[in-house]
Amino acid sequence: MDDEKKSRHSANVTADDVALAAGVSRWTVNRAFKKAASISPKSREKVMTAAEALGYVPDLRAASLASDRSNLVALLIDDFANPHKLVMLERLTRALRRKGWDTLLVNTLDREDAAPAILNASQRRVDAAILIGIQFDDDVLEAALRARRFKKLIIFARTSENPDTISISVDDIKATQEIAAYVLARGYKRPLFLAGPRTYSAHLLRLETFVDSWQRATGDTPENISVAEYDPILAADAAYKTLSALPPQARPDIIVCENDALAIGTIDTIRHRLGLRVPQDIAVIGFDDVPQAESPNYRLTTYRQPLTDMANYLVDVLESAEDIDFDRTFTGRLVTRESA
Amino acid sequence: MDDEKKSRHSANVTADDVALAAGVSRWTVNRAFKKAASISPKSREKVMTAAEALGYVPDLRAASLASDRSNLVALLIDDFANPHKLVMLERLTRALRRKGWDTLLVNTLDREDAAPAILNASQRRVDAAILIGIQFDDDVLEAALRARRFKKLIIFARTSENPDTISISVDDIKATQEIAAYVLARGYKRPLFLAGPRTYSAHLLRLETFVDSWQRATGDTPENISVAEYDPILAADAAYKTLSALPPQARPDIIVCENDALAIGTIDTIRHRLGLRVPQDIAVIGFDDVPQAESPNYRLTTYRQPLTDMANYLVDVLESAEDIDFDRTFTGRLVTRESA
DNA sequence: AATGCTATTGCACGCGCGTGCAAGAATCGG
DNA sequence: CCGATTCTTGCACGCGCGTGCAATAGCATT
Numbered sequence: 176m177d178d179e180k181k182s183r184h185s186a187n188v189t190a191d192d193v194a195l196a197a198g199v200s201r202w203t204v205n206r207a208f209k210k211a212a213s214i215s216p217k218s219r220e221k222v223m224t225a226a227e228a229l230g231y232v233p234d235l236r237a238a239s240l241a242s243d244r245s246n247l248v249a250l251l252i253d254d255f256a257n258p259h260k261l262v263m264l265e266r267l268t269r270a271l272r273r274k275g276w277d278t279l280l281v282n283t284l285d286r287e288d289a290a291p292a293i294l295n296a297s298q299r300r301v302d303a304a305i306l307i308g309i310q311f312d313d314d315v316l317e318a319a320l321r322a323r324r325f326k327k328l329i330i331f332a333r334t335s336e337n338p339d340t341i342s343i344s345v346d347d348i349k350a351t352q353e354i355a356a357y358v359l360a361r362g363y364k365r366p367l368f369l370a371g372p373r374t375y376s377a378h379l380l381r382l383e384t385f386v387d388s389w390q391r392a393t394g395d396t397p398e399n400i401s402v403a404e405y406d407p408i409l410a411a412d413a414a415y416k417t418l419s420a421l422p423p424q425a426r427p428d429i430i431v432c433e434n435d436a437l438a439i440g441t442i443d444t445i446r447h448r449l450g451l452r453v454p455q456d457i458a459v460i461g462f463d464d465v466p467q468a469e470s471p472n473y474r475l476t477t478y479r480q481p482l483t484d485m486a487n488y489l490v491d492v493l494e495s496a497e498d499i500d501f502d503r504t505f506t507g508r509l510v511t512r513e514s515a
Numbered sequence: 516m517d518d519e520k521k522s523r524h525s526a527n528v529t530a531d532d533v534a535l536a537a538g539v540s541r542w543t544v545n546r547a548f549k550k551a552a553s554i555s556p557k558s559r560e561k562v563m564t565a566a567e568a569l570g571y572v573p574d575l576r577a578a579s580l581a582s583d584r585s586n587l588v589a590l591l592i593d594d595f596a597n598p599h600k601l602v603m604l605e606r607l608t609r610a611l612r613r614k615g616w617d618t619l620l621v622n623t624l625d626r627e628d629a630a631p632a633i634l635n636a637s638q639r640r641v642d643a644a645i646l647i648g649i650q651f652d653d654d655v656l657e658a659a660l661r662a663r664r665f666k667k668l669i670i671f672a673r674t675s676e677n678p679d680t681i682s683i684s685v686d687d688i689k690a691t692q693e694i695a696a697y698v699l700a701r702g703y704k705r706p707l708f709l710a711g712p713r714t715y716s717a718h719l720l721r722l723e724t725f726v727d728s729w730q731r732a733t734g735d736t737p738e739n740i741s742v743a744e745y746d747p748i749l750a751a752d753a754a755y756k757t758l759s760a761l762p763p764q765a766r767p768d769i770i771v772c773e774n775d776a777l778a779i780g781t782i783d784t785i786r787h788r789l790g791l792r793v794p795q796d797i798a799v800i801g802f803d804d805v806p807q808a809e810s811p812n813y814r815l816t817t818y819r820q821p822l823t824d825m826a827n828y829l830v831d832v833l834e835s836a837e838d839i840d841f842d843r844t845f846t847g848r849l850v851t852r853e854s855a
Numbered sequence: 856a857a858t859g860c861t862a863t864t865g866c867a868c869g870c871g872c873g874t875g876c877a878a879g880a881a882t883c884g885g
Numbered sequence: 886c887c888g889a890t891t892c893t894t895g896c897a898c899g900c901g902c903g904t905g906c907a908a909t910a911g912c913a914t915t
Contacts, residue, residue, distance in 0.1 A: 187583075189901060200865050205902065215863060215911095232664075235638040236580045237901035240870050243527075245576070247639075250620065255605040256806060258598045265595040268622035272632055277639065280590065280620040282608035292612055298575040299587075299617065324572075408810045415811075443812035446787070466596060470748045471755075472783035529871060540895050545872065555881095555893060577871035580900050 188231045197225035208233050239300065246276050248493065249296035251319065253283040253308035256406050257436045259463045263307050263332060263482060270486035276493065283308060290318040303327035303493055316340075329489060332480060334380065334504070343489055345480040346504040347380045353509050354460060354478060355388035358429055361515065363458065367417070367427035368399035369410060369437050381433050381462070398427065405433075407440030414441045415448050418457075428457060429515055435461035435468050435477055442473060442514065458515035474513040481505050528571045537565035548573050579640065586616050588833065589636035591659065593623040593648035596746050597776045599803045603647050603672060603822060610826035616833065623648060630658040643667035643833055656680075669829060672820060674720065674844070683829055685820040686844040687720045693849050694800060694818060695728035698769055701855065703798065707757070707767035708739035709750060709777050721773050721802070738767065745773075747780030754781045755788050758797075768797060769855055775801035775808050775817055782813060782854065798855035814853040821845050 190204040197204065199218055206212040207222035226232070239245040248271065254260055268278050281296050283289035296304065304325045306316070319328055320339055330342045358366055366389060370382045382399060389397045400417055402409040410432070418426060430445075432438035438461030445451050445459070453459055461468060464479035485505055492501045530544040537544065539558055546552040547562035566572070579585040588611065594600055608618050621636050623629035636644065644665045646656070659668055660679055670682045698706055706729065710722045722739060729737045740757055742749040750772070758766060770785075772778035778801030785791050785799070793799055801808060804819035825845055832841045 187901085191901085201902085202865060203863085206864085213863060218863080232634065232638050234580075234640060234901055235635075236576050236585070236640055237870085238903070240574070240576045240580060240872095241901080241903040243870075243903095255601045258601065261595045261598065261601050264604075264620065265622060265624060268620055269625065269628070272622060272628060272635075277635060278620045280604065280608055280618045282605060282612060284605060285609065288609070288612060294572065295575075295612075295617060298572050300574060300576055407807065411810060411812055440810070440812070443810065447812050467747065470751060470780070470783065472751055472780070472787050527871085531871085541872085542895060543893085546894085553893060558893080574871055577900085578873070580902095581871080581873040583873095583900075 187234075188229045190231070190233070192229055193222060193226045193231045196229060197221045204231075205233060243300075245300045245302050247279055247299060247301045248276055249279045249281050249293070249299075249301040249304045249325075251281045251283050251293065251296075251304060251306045251308060253289070254405065255282075255284060256404065257434070257465075258467065259435065259465045260307065262465065266482045266486045267305070267307070267331070267489070270483070270490050271493075274490045274494065276490065293318050297324040300324065303329060305329045305331050305489070306333075307331045327493065329492065331489060332482070332485065341492060341501040343485050343492070343502075344504055345478075345485075345507045348384050349504075350462070350478050350507060350509075351381045351384035352388050354431060354462075355385050355392070357476075357509055357511070358431065358460070358515070359389075359392055361429075361458075363429040363515075365427045365429075366397045367430045368397055369414065369430055369432045369441060370399055370401040371405045371433045371437065372403055373401050385431060402437065405436050407436050407443070410437035410440035411444040411448075414444045418445070418449055426457065429454075429460065430457060431460045433462060435463040435465040435475060437461070438475055438477065438514075439465075439467060439473060442475070454513065454515050460515045464510055468510075468512070476512045476515040477510055478507055479510050480507045527574075528569045530571070530573070533562060533566045533569055533571045536569060537561045544571075545573060583640075585640050585642050587619055587639060587641045588616055589619045589621050589633070589639075589641040589644045589665075591621045591623050591633065591636075591644055591646045591648060593629070594745065595622075595624060596744065597774070597805075598807065599775065599805045600647065602805065606822045606826045607645070607647070607671070607829070610823070610830050611833075614830045614834065616830065633658050637664040640664065643669060645669045645671050645829070646673075647671045667833065669832065671829060672822070672825065681832060681841040682844075683825050683832070683842075684844055685818075685825075685847045688724050689844075690802070690818050690847060690849075691721045691724035692728050694771060694802075695725050695732070697816075697849055697851070698771065698800070698855070699729075699732055701769075701798075703769040703855075705767045705769075706737045707770045708737055709754065709770055709772045709781060710739055710741040711745045711773045711777065712743055713741050725771060742777065745776050747776050747783070750777035750780030751784040751788075754784045758785070758789055766797065769794075769800065770797060771800045773802060775803040775805040775815060777801070778815055778817065778854075779805075779807060779813060782815070794853065794855050800855045804850050808850075808852070816852045816855040817850055818847055819850050820847045 190201045193204045194201040199222060203214060203218055204222050206214040207219040252260060271278055279296055279299060279301060281292050283292060304319055328340050330340050332344050334344045335342045368382055368385050386397055400413055402413045430441055432441060438459050442453050442459050445453050445457050451457055461475050461477035464477045467473060468475035468477050488503060530541045533544045534541040539562060543554060543558055544562050546554040547559040592600060611618055619636055619639060619641060621632050623632060644659055668680050670680050672684055674684045675682045708722055708725050726737055740753055742753045770781055772781055778799050782793050782799050785793050785797050791797055801815050801817035804817045807813060808815035808817050828843060
């Protein structure tokens, strides 16, 4: 109709149009779209029908600009090899969306692009950044902190000693102690710990805790090996190399893996390349409880993190305004299946 | 300093502040941040140093609002079980970011929340929506189309007959014919096709093509079974049920799977639950070439989609303004390993 | 019917930047 | 050294909505 006023932009229907159609002011229109607004049921109804007819929905960019609150978080991820990340993405996006938050997915795998990507997210004025990657401690984390626009920087499912950071994770020490106790109780004698990259101190926690617990209980120091990435293929190779070099009587009777990705690669290797049985010849324990762990072909004993609770807590943290110390660890549980 | 004018909002440093510090106008400041802007090297430098000192970066929300171009795409995904999706996320986010696009991750797994989530993305005025899920044909796709704000609706790595949609995918027919020819050439006699959900017509393409090709070449009609989801666990169960019911001489000598997730579950079952060898007793072929396929434990023969090319093409589509028919299929290649 | 109170509504101003054009500065040939 | 070009720069106006307060309408009470 009046396409004069629609100057440059492709005739967007705006709150003004709806206001005109509904016979109210623009502000009433926008109020109709907020749940906790003071508006009479009548006018809300009028507005809504008019809006429906015109195909109007509020523009979140403008809302964000005006309110200085974007309801957007950046999800930084640098690990696309571990299927468990997919589970985390699902849980996080779901929990966030439930409370009206949107998720900007930022790929920081390529270290060159990581800093620009983070900067870019900050230019979208995200309200927080969530890290669910691996190698964040160094450059990436620093870049994220330097782009000082993140009101909150949350490390999810990993501990971090950085004080500028909110860490939401499972209690690794408690978890690993539980695993060690289980291994002991089941009568295993020669555990081997298969760890991920050793570069970052936080990653050593499970390894150290396991070694400590075992030493304390038995006096023996368990062997351990580590791989450069959390990759089942690398785990498979590392396990093969170690195990095939050992005479049968010197073989570990259980391999405790830092996570399920490593555990699955290990099981595959034990069976196919070494021709041994799991758990009869060598048992395996993982960590995370990925979907595959439940498969009849793995039946992996593993430690499940309460991801949903953690995600919900994360959203609570986002919503709360105070600037207190939000760090929190959760307790998961050992899921015992047939692999150990 | 002058915190009077910073009224409600937490003293954001804006282009005006930088302009003041650099002794230029606000417009010059913003020009300095666009690569293709007419600005003298001198003033750009002045602006940049001032910006650096003040910690200024342009606000993309405001830019988007003013220009009616968000440089944001919504990535709709409803499948978090297949690790291949993680690879797709990596490739897509990388290709997009390279050209200045950001990615909004929208979880449409929960059918209840799918429509609101899509609506919400449209309220962020994303420039396009990309679907990389599975069950999109019906409600979700319709919801996406109904939220008529997506300038482009792209179906990635899957064909779609919907005319309002841009489909970027691998040529399934060609690919499956190549697989069928390979199976034939390797001398297999009794193939079994393991398919995914049958609900959506597009998914039947590989199955139908394989059956057709095989019939044409041999006169025989291959058996086929299907599972309700692309889930290795379901595939494992289905394969077990079918194979264990068959006497050895009636067993298929090769199982052609609609994708790698199914193939991996199948291999696990053949080995562990049936105690048979791959490929000597039963060979297996997949589709996608997930990272696991390369593992020494699987060595899966599979069909690799040129994901990077496809992602780059997708970005090209986003950048081009014309409203032509962008549908395009790519040709991948059969990666032969030891599983078949 | 007047009064007092609360539930609704309207509005001025601002959020930070892009567009398109016009004014000003720099450059060049003769 | 001057007028003609070409670069740079500045600016009015608008993008669509939120905030906080003032104005108004609605309602029950006496």
